[in-house]
Amino acid sequence: xxxxxxxxxxxxxxxxxxxxxxxxxxxxxxxxxxxxxxxxxxxxxxxxxxxxxxxxxxxxxxxxxxxxxxxxxxxxxxxxxxxxxxxxxxxxxxxxxxxxxxxxxxxxxxxxxxxxxxxxxxxxxxxxxxxxxxxxxxxxxxxxxxxxxxxxxxxxxxxxxxxxxxxxxxxxxxxxxxxxxxxxxxxxxxxxxxxxxxxxxxxxxx
Amino acid sequence: xxxxxxxxxxxxxxxxxxxxxxxxxxxxxxxxxxxxxxxxxxxxxxxxxxxxxxxxxxxxxxxxxxxxxxxxxxxxxxxxxxxxxxxxxxxxxxxxxxxxxxxxxxxxxxxxxxxxxxxxxxxxxxxxxxxxxxxxxxxxxxxxxxxxxxxxxxxxxxxxxxxxxxxxxxxxxxxxxxxxxxxxxxxxxxxxxxxxxxxxxxxxxxxxxxxxxxxxxx
Numbered sequence: 001x002x003x004x005x006x007x008x009x010x011x012x013x014x015x016x017x018x019x020x021x022x023x024x025x026x027x028x029x030x031x032x033x034x035x036x037x038x039x040x041x042x043x044x045x046x047x048x049x050x051x052x053x054x055x056x057x058x059x060x061x062x063x064x065x066x067x068x069x070x071x072x073x074x075x076x077x078x079x080x081x082x083x084x085x086x087x088x089x090x091x092x093x094x095x096x097x098x099x100x101x102x103x104x105x106x107x108x109x110x111x112x113x114x115x116x117x118x119x120x121x122x123x124x125x126x127x128x129x130x131x132x133x134x135x136x137x138x139x140x141x142x143x144x145x146x147x148x149x150x151x152x153x154x155x156x157x158x159x160x161x162x163x164x165x166x167x168x169x170x171x172x173x174x175x176x177x178x179x180x181x182x183x184x185x186x187x188x189x190x191x192x193x194x195x196x197x198x199x200x201x202x203x204x205x206x
Numbered sequence: 207x208x209x210x211x212x213x214x215x216x217x218x219x220x221x222x223x224x225x226x227x228x229x230x231x232x233x234x235x236x237x238x239x240x241x242x243x244x245x246x247x248x249x250x251x252x253x254x255x256x257x258x259x260x261x262x263x264x265x266x267x268x269x270x271x272x273x274x275x276x277x278x279x280x281x282x283x284x285x286x287x288x289x290x291x292x293x294x295x296x297x298x299x300x301x302x303x304x305x306x307x308x309x310x311x312x313x314x315x316x317x318x319x320x321x322x323x324x325x326x327x328x329x330x331x332x333x334x335x336x337x338x339x340x341x342x343x344x345x346x347x348x349x350x351x352x353x354x355x356x357x358x359x360x361x362x363x364x365x366x367x368x369x370x371x372x373x374x375x376x377x378x379x380x381x382x383x384x385x386x387x388x389x390x391x392x393x394x395x396x397x398x399x400x401x402x403x404x405x406x407x408x409x410x411x412x413x414x415x416x417x418x419x420x421x422x423x424x
Contacts, residue, residue, distance in 0.1 A: 018400065018401065019400055020242075020246060020400070021241060021242050021245045021246050021400065021403070021404075022242050022320075023242065024241035024242045024245070025238065025239055025240070025241055025242065025325045028238050028241070029238065080297060080300075080301065081297075082319075083293050083296055083297055083300070083319045083322055084290070084293040084294065084297060086319075087289050087293050087322050087323070088286075088289070088290075088293075091285065091286055091289055120285065120289075121323050121325060121328050122323065123242040123320050123323040123324070123325075125323075126319070126320060126322060126323040127242070127316060127320060127323075130316035130319045130320065131316060133316075134315065134316060178412070178416075179415075179416075179422045179423075180411075180412050180413075180414075180415035180416035180422055181408070181411070181412050181415075182422065182423040183423040184235075184238050184411055185408050185411035185412050185415065186408070187408075188404045188405065188407050188408030188411065189404070189405050189408035189409075191401075191404045192401040192402065192403075192404035192405035192408065193401070193405075194401075195399075195400055195401030195404060196396075196399075196401045199399065199401070
């Protein structure tokens, strides 16, 4: 039940885009066609499912105050290093994924080519890890499986948002939008309205 | 500018790096960068101003450092070098905020850490600092940080004024106007929710682009 709650919550209620504005830059830039949005969303979800648990383990067993008990340093608190460790994990992981994809599936690589390096600086990924840290401190995430579920849910929420946005933007290509609002202006307003619609999910619990 | 040197510190060209990002080349509403953190911290004016200053410091110094290092870093590993420089600066900012502005730093929560992945910082390094001398790079960093801050402050101004009836925590709407006191006015609670920040930015883009016709899309 706890797992299901975390899952539903991270997709709908704490949606990365609508509730926290994470990953807005690529969300606005890449949501012009549904096909590319699907590709980027899949890549972001995958990276998130992997990096959130990795960073969870690093935080739980190395960085947190009192985490180094197993190594004989119960007094050490390295949590001020968490930013640099998280971003290093993410950048290294993205690099690794890029090399693996390039080696084993050149077609997928050429499809995702531009997006893969962009993922390293997608705030949704870093945001996922930072929220994970906050939730660990607040005792809301207590096991590595919950962090996997949290990463998966957050990634899927972002994926859902960018695909919905791309579908709407494809439809608005032929609409009469005031010249000054075309492009990013109307994209922001649509996202805002979608966010208001998503507010109906708040309070869902199992 | 009084002494006519070879290249004065504030020559017209250098000054343009500083002021360009305020309007014509604004990072948020024209380059569409760094929106993630721009919106989340704008419920009140005070955290927005602190956030704007933090981002300005990080952009300015990361631009300066990367511009100094630009000939020594091989292109293949530059992303990771940039991330290390930015992350080190953000950790410094975070520790300073925690030490001197603890309340605001609690309000900003994860968004301080997110300056690392703020596309403005990375984008300006890639687009400007790696190809320019340290002094213009520093000015460009300060300009972009302030341009970002400008949007933050405008959004936060409207959200705090309409959502809480105050500015910087000081009440602006007279107490007697409220319905509870027998008046006619009540705050717009929707302004405090995330979606309204997006709509306000959309409206700012609308106003800005109707005044700058060359920015409009086709």
